[in-house]
Amino acid sequence: xxxxxxxxxxxxxxxxxxxxxxxxxxxxxPRKLRPHVAIFYNLAxxxxxxxxxxxxxxxxxLSRLDRFEKALTCNVMGDPDLQKSYAVAQSSxxxxxxxxxxxxxxxxxxxxxxxxRYNDWDDLMGYCALSASPxxxxxxxxxxxxxxxxxxSDALCNALQVLNHxxxxxxxxRTLDRIYLPGDWMAEQGVTVGDLDADATSPGxxxxxxxxxxxxxxxxxxxxxxxxxxxxxxxxxEASVIVRLAARLTVLLREGDPVAxxxxxxxxxxxxxxxxxxxxxxxxx
Numbered sequence: 001x002x003x004x005x006x007x008x009x010x011x012x013x014x015x016x017x018x019x020x021x022x023x024x025x026x027x028x029x030p031r032k033l034r035p036h037v038a039i040f041y042n043l044a045x046x047x048x049x050x051x052x053x054x055x056x057x058x059x060x061x062l063s064r065l066d067r068f069e070k071a072l073t074c075n076v077m078g079d080p081d082l083q084k085s086y087a088v089a090q091s092s093x094x095x096x097x098x099x100x101x102x103x104x105x106x107x108x109x110x111x112x113x114x115x116x117r118y119n120d121w122d123d124l125m126g127y128c129a130l131s132a133s134p135x136x137x138x139x140x141x142x143x144x145x146x147x148x149x150x151x152x153s154d155a156l157c158n159a160l161q162v163l164n165h166x167x168x169x170x171x172x173x174r175t176l177d178r179i180y181l182p183g184d185w186m187a188e189q190g191v192t193v194g195d196l197d198a199d200a201t202s203p204g205x206x207x208x209x210x211x212x213x214x215x216x217x218x219x220x221x222x223x224x225x226x227x228x229x230x231x232x233x234x235x236x237x238e239a240s241v242i243v244r245l246a247a248r249l250t251v252l253l254r255e256g257d258p259v260a261x262x263x264x265x266x267x268x269x270x271x272x273x274x275x276x277x278x279x280x281x282x283x284x285x
Contacts, residue, residue: 009064009081010046011053028238028278033142039091040138043068043084044105051109054175061113069106072099097141101134116177120184121215125158127180132161143232156223156243159216163249166209169258170196185211201259209258216250228284236284241277248273 029037050056050064071077071085085102092099108131118124136153140146165172165180172178173196179186186192189204201209220243227240248269256263 009050009067010084011049011056011064012046013049013052026238028234028241030143030232030234036091036095036097036142037139039084039087040102043088043102044135046084047106047109051112052176058113062110065106065110065113069103072103072106095142097138101138101141104130104134112178117179117183118181120182124162124180124182128158128161129154132157139235140230143230143235145230145232145235149226149229152222152224152226152229153239155219155221156226156239156246159219159223159246159250160242162212162216162219163246163253166212166253166258167249167262167264169209171262173197181208181212196259198259201257205259210254213250213254216246220247220250227281233281237278237281240281241274244273244277245269 047065047068050061053061056064067079068082068085071079071082072089075089077086077089088099088102091097108127111127111130115127118127133150133154136157137147137150140149140153162180169181172180173193179193179196181191185208186204189207191202191204191208195202195205223243223246227236227243230236230239245265249263249265252263252265252269
């Protein structure tokens with residue numbers, strides 16, 4: 001993917017598309033659209049890195065993120081530190097895809113800067129509506145798909161976000177003091193922050209994790225409708241692969257202990273889901 005040089009406002013972690021759980025701008029997508037996916041991802045990565053920096057104050061994070069947002073929405077160019085925002089604005093002009101998807105992501109990262117706990121499942125889903133759903137909506141718009149596919153896309157993206165949170169449960173708490181679990185479910189099970197800093201998952205925390213995975217299963221039921229709704233064959237294959245990867249990761253998280261160590265998809269999982277997803281996408285089944 002193309003990389004715009006980092007600016008003084010950025011705090012790069014060194015993460016890139018290859019570090020993500022699921023394909024970003026993969027070969028399945030049309031070649032002519034991949035540069036626009038890269039531009040969208042580069043801004044998302046830069047702003048996410050700001051929110052996830054453990055050394056910046058919340059005020060500093062908000063200030064930096066606000067500059068990126070204003071560069072997107074105020075149609076004023078010229079600050080060399082904000083090239084990634086300008087690139088998204090130009091991509092939007094070239095493709096007709098609105099910048100609001102990137103703006104929503106920045107709002108999610110602003111929320112990350114100041115909000116460390118979530119009251120309940122609906123509260124967590126509200127965060128996912130900003131931090132995850134815009135990614136799928138951007139891809140649907142970029143491919144000229146019907147917005148009627150938004151609900152299924154949202155379900156897939158929100159499930160992916162929760163699964164990622166469960167993978168990073170202990171690390172998010174230890175490094176950023178963030179807990180992406182419904183607080184009411186934790187209270188019902190007597191789970192405290194100490195459970196997240198342990199060497200293994202406690203029975204109470206296991207019950208909360210499994211309840212989150214039940215929520216992911218419900219989301220994925222809705223998400224399975226997405227591939228057949230899509231007209232673009234390549235995007236249909238991509239979506240079909242990702243639905244299968246998400247379902248597989250859900251199983252692994254039920255079987256594994258995300259507190260003891262990060263639960264991850266294997267190369268075999270990627271190969272198996274990839275082959276089956278591509279075939280299903282081609283056949284539109």
